[in-house]
Amino acid sequence: DPVLNIQYHLISENTVWNDSLPFVVYGLAVVARGKRLTIQEGTQIHLHNNSSLIFLEGSSLVVEGTAQRPVVFQGDRKERFFENVPGQWGRMWLSAASKDHDINYAIIKNGTVGLHVDSIGSTERPTLRIRNTIIKNKSLVGLLAQGSNVRAENLVVSNCGKHLMMLALGGSYEFKHSTFANYFNLPGSPARTTPSVVFNNFFRDALGNTHYRPFQRLYFANSIIFGNLTEELQFDLRPASTIPLIFDRCLLRTQSNALLQGSVNLILNQMPQFQNITDQDFR
Numbered sequence: 001d002p003v004l005n006i007q008y009h010l011i012s013e014n015t016v017w018n019d020s021l022p023f024v025v026y027g028l029a030v031v032a033r034g035k036r037l038t039i040q041e042g043t044q045i046h047l048h049n050n051s052s053l054i055f056l057e058g059s060s061l062v063v064e065g066t067a068q069r070p071v072v073f074q075g076d077r078k079e080r081f082f083e084n085v086p087g088q089w090g091r092m093w094l095s096a097a098s099k100d101h102d103i104n105y106a107i108i109k110n111g112t113v114g115l116h117v118d119s120i121g122s123t124e125r126p127t128l129r130i131r132n133t134i135i136k137n138k139s140l141v142g143l144l145a146q147g148s149n150v151r152a153e154n155l156v157v158s159n160c161g162k163h164l165m166m167l168a169l170g171g172s173y174e175f176k177h178s179t180f181a182n183y184f185n186l187p188g189s190p191a192r193t194t195p196s197v198v199f200n201n202f203f204r205d206a207l208g209n210t211h212y213r214p215f216q217r218l219y220f221a222n223s224i225i226f227g228n229l230t231e232e233l234q235f236d237l238r239p240a241s242t243i244p245l246i247f248d249r250c251l252l253r254t255q256s257n258a259l260l261q262g263s264v265n266l267i268l269n270q271m272p273q274f275q276n277i278t279d280q281d282f283r
Contacts, residue, residue, distance in 0.1 A: 011037055019043045019069070024076055025051045025089075034058040042069035046076035047111070052090035057097040065105030067132065073108045084110065084280075086161060086186065087139035091116045094128060103130040110137045114157070119147040119169070126151040126172075134158070136280055147171045147213050152178055158280050159184045161192060164227075168200040170213035175220045181274065181282045182227030195234040196227045199245070202238040210238060218245040224282075226253045226272050235259055 007027030014035055017023055019042035026048045031037045033056045039045070041064055047053070053073075055061055065071040075088030082088065091113035094101050098118070108114045114135040117128050126149045135142040135157045142157040143150075147169035155178040157164045164180045167173055182196040202212050225232050232253040237243060247263035251272055260266065275281040 011035060014038075016040065017043050017045070022046055024048065025053065028052055028054055030054045030056065031059040031061070032056060036060045036062060038062045038064065039071050040064050041066045041071065041105070043071050045071070045073045047073065047089035048076050049088060050090050052093060054093045055095055055098040055101070057095070059098050060100045061092070061094065061103065062101070063103040063106045065132075067105060070105040070107050073106065073111070075110045082110070084137050086110055086137040086159075087112050094118060099127060100125060101128045101130075103128070103133055105131075106133045108133070108135045112139050113144055114138050114142040114160075115144070116141075117143070117145040117148040117150060125149075128152075130155055136160075141166055144168070145171060145173065148173075150174070152176070154178065156181070156282055158182065158282060160196075161186065161189070162194050163198050164196040164225075166198045166200070167215075167218070168198070169203060170201045170215045172216040173218055175223055177221070178223040179282045180223070180225045180227075180232075181272075181277075181280075182229075182232065183277050192227075192229070195229060196232040197225050198234045198236060199243060200236040201243065212238060215243045215245075218243060219248070220246070220250050221248040222250070223247075224251045224272055226251065229253070230269075231255050 008030050010030050012032045016038045018040040022044040024046045063071045089111045093116045096118040128150045131153045133155055136159055138160040140162045142160045143165040145167050149172045151174045153176045158181045161184050164182050180196055184192045202210055204210050245259055249265040251267040253269055275283045
């Protein structure tokens with residue numbers, strides 16, 4: 001775009017990326033309205049500094065990785081030093097009214113924001129269904145969802161500089177068999193002070209008026225939220241006590257019990273038996 005001085009490539013037809021060669025993204029790769037980008041097992045996507053993948057209204061991302069051959073999204077610096085350095089690229093932005101995103105067996109690492117999921121494309125079907133996926137080493141947020149509809153299973157989000165997950169402006173969310181583990185430690189950077197998981201249901205407009213966006217569903221089953229802070233949950237709510245939050249058989253690191261009344265079989269503040277925190281092996 002010569003006016004905005006933004007380098008972008010428009011994916012204007014339904015497109016399949018496979019593992020025959022790595023894909024390198026400079027600037028923005030934008031999937032056009034109503035089109036689908038399918039990424040097959042074993043494909044390697046390398047994004048340059050500040051580069052992002054953006055999905056416009058009605059478009060969809062389908063990631064078809066497997067356990068043996070996941071799809072990997074990462075930076076384009078191949079030196080060993082950059083193997084686990086966050087902030088090397090931008091984000092994957094599933095913009096407002098994009099729909100039917102399905103991610104299976106992906107690794108999304110070393111960027112600024114992992115997945116940015118905007119307001120819902122459909123109230124009946126999830127905007128994003130994500131399974132068997134790792135999001136790690138993000139300088140800001142692993143999963144940022146705004147008024148969206150997300151269904152996750154066997155998801156790991158780890159080591160992000162600000163939040164592992166921010167569920168903002170309400171929405172509908174379900175996480176099963178998932179681990180949120182934050183031991184972010186970047187030499188030379190200030191230590192993380194912000195809780196790993198944030199729940200928010202309002203915003204203020206330019207005139208200072210408050211607008212409420214309720215949660216329809218907030219369900220966590222057989223999941224872990226833990227990290228190196230004594231408080232890893234933040235409730236940024238108006239009014240302060242009305243969200244349909246259920247933790248079902250979960251291990252949490254939190255000092256706040258006020259909003260956990262609907263939860264069952266909780267384990268609070270007991271160290272998880274993670275295999276190796278340094279290597280981000282959170283089995």
